Amino acid sequence: MRSNPFLAPQAPWTDRWKRLLGQERLAAIAPLAAVLLFLATIAAAFWYLSAQDAQRELAAARHDLEFSQQQLRLHLQEQAGELERLARAVSGGNMGAAQFAQSARALAGRWPEMRDMRWLDAQGRTVARLPPEGSAAGFAGPQSEGADESENANELAQTGKMHGEPYAVPLPAGAGKAGSLRVYVPLMNEGRREGALLIVYDASQLLYHGLPQRLQEKYAFSLLDETGGVLAGLASAGGHPQADEGWPWAARRSQARSLPLALPWAGGALTLQAQVWRAPEGVVGRALFWLAAALSAMTVWMLVVNWRFVRWRQQAQAALTAETSFRRAMENSMRTGMRALDLHGRITYVNPAFCRMTGWSEAELVGQMPPYSYWPEQEHQTLMRVLADELAGRAQAASRQIRVRRKSGELFDARLYIAPLMDGHGQHSGWVASMTDISEPNRVRAELAAARERFTLVLESLEASVSVAPLGSKELLFANKRYRRWFGDTTQGHLGMVISASSLRTAPGESGEKMRPDNAEIYLPPLDKWLDVRSRYLTWADGRLAQMVIATDVTARRAAEARAEEQARLAEDASRLITMGEMASSVAHELNQPLTAISNYCTGIISRVQAGGLAQEDLLGALRKTARQAQRAGQVIQHIRNFVKRSDPKMQLGTVAAIIEPVLELAEVEARRRQVRLGSNVAPNLPQVLADPILIGQVLLNLIRNAAESIEAAQRPPDERRITLLASLILIEDQSAVQFAVEDTGCGLPPGVQERLYEAFFSTKREGMGIGLNLCRSIIEAHQGRLRAVNLYNGGQTVGCRFSFWIPAAAAAAPAQARPLNPEET
Known part of the structure; x- marks a missing residue:
């Protein structure tokens, strides 16, 4: 068998490509994994060393912070003892303002963090104070501190709550002010508070003089109040810069560590916070780390690029394989036969569909020269001329219908589409043709033509006129023989019937009901005929909306x-x-x-x-x-x-009383003759009805006569011989109606009579003509009502009969006056 230029590579080549691609994927993944592992090892080593340093630093920082807290507390406790001795001396009266100023100056010289010291009376006024630097010896009187008296008074009140114990008030740093700590030592004399000593500490100086110098060079200390406000901080005590700019060449601060600072005085809860100043790390170590990281990143980048290239090549090969397989599957599964010829007319390719159509295999067809085996023998010369035109390029672009012979000798119709075949370089290398079996479409087309002919014959034979015309156009799409006989070949008759029928559909009929929207009976004077016109909308073969009108001659039926x-x-x-x-x-x-x-x-x-x-x-x-x-x-x-x-018949508006009274007068004569009591029960405020009073009266009179005859036939005793005429308002499908009823005490209707009660010429009386109840029902139905008869029972025994009918009310009645209709009364 010849090699097929349109087929995909065979399976062994596909498996080989898959194995090769799998090996390349493994070759790309192994170096990438090794580089990533190397980079992860270096990062883990640096992280381990940093973690060890951090743990050692944390332990040292915790120990140093505890030591610093103890030193600062001892420093403050020593000052607290001196201040309490000074307070006892002042409260005992053994010291005046001058001696107080001298003692305060001595304490301030010993502890420079004491920025100010005052002697306050009970109202918070300054009695004496440590004179500011540069002033003359002596003390300042109360007039120099008048602005702070209110603040001192408030804080003295807090000191009073502490029952004579010293009290500390921290003041965080504000705009233009440094953080401070105000300590009030009460002056007690025989249990009475006579004032207090106010000592103002500079928080920054307190940290500087209270903490060891060696720890200040290593840590950045801060003093915080109970709300987290900063009183003071030593951020550059050891000569380190305060910020981290320039890292890694500048010092770095670690995470802050905090411990509560218990003051020797009540109140003023403070917290001592410290941060470790880390020295710059080695430049060489960091450079080696970043160099290894850069080399690893370059190696990873090159491996990723190489892997992406391999991946792209794999995807291209997979897409090529999938495309080839798809094209082959499509050619093998399509129902259209494909055949390729070279420039000399030799068959170079056929698809499975072509083989199935002709019955010959691919091996039998590929390589054949004309005449081909699927050509019918009697058409060889014709097909040779067609093939010569095809090879010479004179073939028409349109399709061509030919006859094809199967291997079994059977002939079928086929349609052939011919196109030039171009190779991968754009050169003309032959001709390709697609062949479709059109035997079934030809058969269907023939059957459709026969069906259309039969359908047209049926429409032409109809006694009714049939016409179809598009909406908004005067074109007549179809008309049968009867239409052409009545109206000719124009749409005037079609449009005239549509207009006449539409006017009738929108106008109510004599009975008050509208006609059906698709049916109307019209009279055409030119034809002197009554026509039953029916119309339907349909979509014509070309997609236009059209209207079909069917007109039937109903003149005889109307007569x-x-x-x-x-x-x-x-x-x-x-x-x-x-x-x-x-x-x-x-x-x-x-x-x-x-x-x-x-x-x-x-x-x-x-x-x-x-x-x-x-x-x-x-x-x-x-x-x-x-x-x-x-x-x-x-x-x-x-x-x-x-x-x-x-x-x-005259339909007119009237009251129920105007209908019933004449009937009662006439029926009373017949009732007295038969010894029957005639009564009536008419509901008040009944609406008017649109009816013929003579016809309704005839119905009521006929029902009363029948009731009287039924009572006479039942031979009821005198006290049970009665007829009652009833009139009431009811609801029929949410519409008001007036119901008339005639109830008697007769023998009722025999079994099986109700089904035939309204048949023409059927009667239960020996001398009856059988037209009374039939006429009654016709009259009631003409009034859009219904007539019904039921027997009345008492303990399973028939005690009478009830004939009732209803007609619609002309005016809407109040819902409270109407009662729903019993289903048995419909």
């Missing part, structure tokens, strides 16, 4: 519905006439009473007029009674006339 409505009205009229016919005897009996009364009144009037004994008042009373009976007869006749006369 049938009109005829059905006319028949329903006729059936309603017939039902009313039948009802009044059945009630004729009862109505005649009802009319007989007022007519008989009228006849009797008239006969009596005539007789008394003829006898000449009729007074005017009696005549007027008889005539009024006659008029009332005539009005009563006229009302009965008017109710009957309004009930049975044929008229179109």
Whole structure:
């Protein structure tokens, strides 16, 4: 088999490269680790020596600080003894101001840290003091220290709290003032405090004269008060500079060490702090250390650079290997066949997809010269001309569809894309072609074309008009035969139907409900047709938003519905006439009473007029009674006339009482004839309803007649023969409605009757026509209400029936007046 110029290196070469890279990594890590170990050893040695020095220094500093604290305390205790003897001499009256000044001068000469010494009376005024340097012998009177009397008085008060014990007050250094220590020694005479001696110490001089000289050259001492304020410090007693600039050539200070300094006087807790002055370290030792560190750093830097270069080369080699493997995997996994030819037409490369398509192996294809084995025999000449154009550079850049033969002899359609093949130096070395099997796309394309043809045939055969037009354009994207027959090839009919349907959708119908947003029935005068127009939005094949309109001719259905409505009205009229016919005897009996009364009144009037004994008042009373009976007869006749006369339904606002009262008057006649008590229970303040009072009255009258017949059929005793007409306010889905109900004490509905109760021509009565309840339900549903019937039970026994219906209220009722509807009442 020929070597493949597009394949990646073989596995043995890859393993060899991995081993080589691993050895280089180890070679780079070993020197780096040795240098780092050497540098760590030097640093550890220096750290160990420094730690040893620091420990020795710490022990020596602790010992020296304790010794310094003891020396300073002994120094102060010696002075405290002398001051107490002086205080006893002054308080005993054995010393005057002159002798005090002389004694104070002697003490100040002995201890130079005493900056000032005063004799204070009980009010804090200066009686005598150590005269300042350069003044005449003697003492200063109280007038020279008037500014300090308040301060002395306050501090004397603190001394008084100590029960006659000396008291020390430290004063930290301030702006322009050095730190000092004020000591008050009380003057006691027979248990009374007569004043005090005030000794002011210079804190710096106290440290200088109180600490050993050899320790001052080694340490920097500080005296701190109890709040941490600095009273004084000796930072350069041994000739060392105070700052650390110029390190390592200048002296350095270590961490401070502190010990509390217990004064021989009460109060004034002080702390003695010391820092060791370290001498400059050897320049040669530090130079050697930094030289070793610099050499180690250079060695590490060179090793890191070398390691980064090796790492970069490893990454480049790994990327090259990964890229080659990726390209090979991509070529092997792609479903497009790849074929490469040299300048003479010899096949130099095929990928696995090409082999799978043709059925020949790579060994069989690579090296072939035309005609190739995958060419169909009957197309050799055509394909040779195509190949000649390809090798000569005359091939078109576009793709070409050819027929390809598999090794099994099967032919399939393929699409070939040809491009020049350039080598690594940019030289033209051949031609590369990609081949795709398009047998399945061709089959799908053919099926789609057949499906489109069938779909178009179905749309053309529809009895409905179908049209599609983009929004905001007068272009007609599609129209079937029925649309073209009605409207032609323009979008005028399409847009006209859309506009007409939109105007109907936004206007409420006769029943108060809006039509569905995707459906409307319109009338087109040019066609003299009623059309059911349905519209849908869709995305057309080119991505534009379009609207599809489907119009169906519903002229015949509209005519049938009109005829059905006319028949329903006729059936309603017939039902009313039948009802009044059945009630004729009862109505005649009802009319007989007022007519008989009228006849009797008239006969009596005539007789008394003829006898000449009729007074005017009696005549007027008889005539009024006659008029009332005539009005009563006229009302009965008017109710009957309004009930049975044929008229179109009239929806009007009215009260519930205006609907119920005429019904009760007509139904009372039938109830008395059947010996049934008729009652009513109407809730107060019921809202008005939008209804036809004649139709609602017909429903109520029909339900009352049925209830009376049910009671008569049940043969109830006289005290149980009753019918109740109810009216109340309820809530239906948060909407107010008025519910009418007719309850009786009859035999109820037999089992299995409720499912067929509203079927046309179904009746439970022998002589019934079966149109009464069906018409009642139609009337109630036309008023957007519902009719329901349930049996009434008492201990499992049927004691009557309840027919109820509700219609929406025209005005919103108060929620407190309405009650939720029982699910069984819906």
